[in-house]
Amino acid sequence: MAWTAGKSSTVEWGTPPELFKELSAALGPFNLDPCSTHENALTRRHFTIEDDGLAQSWAGVRVFMNPPYGREIAGWMRKARREADNGALLVVCLVPCRPDTIWWRDTCCRSEVWLKHGRVKFVGGYTQGPFPVAVVIMRPGDPPYDPSSGWWRVRRILS
DSSP: OOEETTEESOSOOBOOHHHHHHHHHHHOOOOBBSSOOTTTOSSSSBOOTTTOGGGSOOTTSEEEEOOOOSTTHHHHHHHHHHHHHTTOSEEEEEEEOOTTSHHHHHHTTTSEEEEOSSOOOOBTOSSOOSSOEEEEEEOTTOOOOOTTSSOOOOOOOOO
């Protein structure tokens, strides 16, 4: 994986095991990784590109997803929000912090959002990623978002 001046040669950014362990400790165990490879899957049950996690049901499971960070991220985030609203027990997303995008507004503004100081060093990267990340926590029953004000609130502060 290589990146220069805001561009990268990949849309796949492997989740650091220590970050996954930290999220598992804080949020409980995960039992589905819907957009992974066999080599980087973080849960026993996982979907690869061949399985097409966007076409699968996530009902009744606790999901951790680190989606591809290219244009396809919007589809993954819409799927995550739909699944959180329709049967997934929890959906936790590791995504670039992009509150200026439509996909963020449409999917993240209803959710709890955690921001991490500094940048994450992804698996396979030779240095930190070129963007800040957020952990978006989607739960059944998240309140609706009213975009009329243009404001949304981060729902949990960690010490």
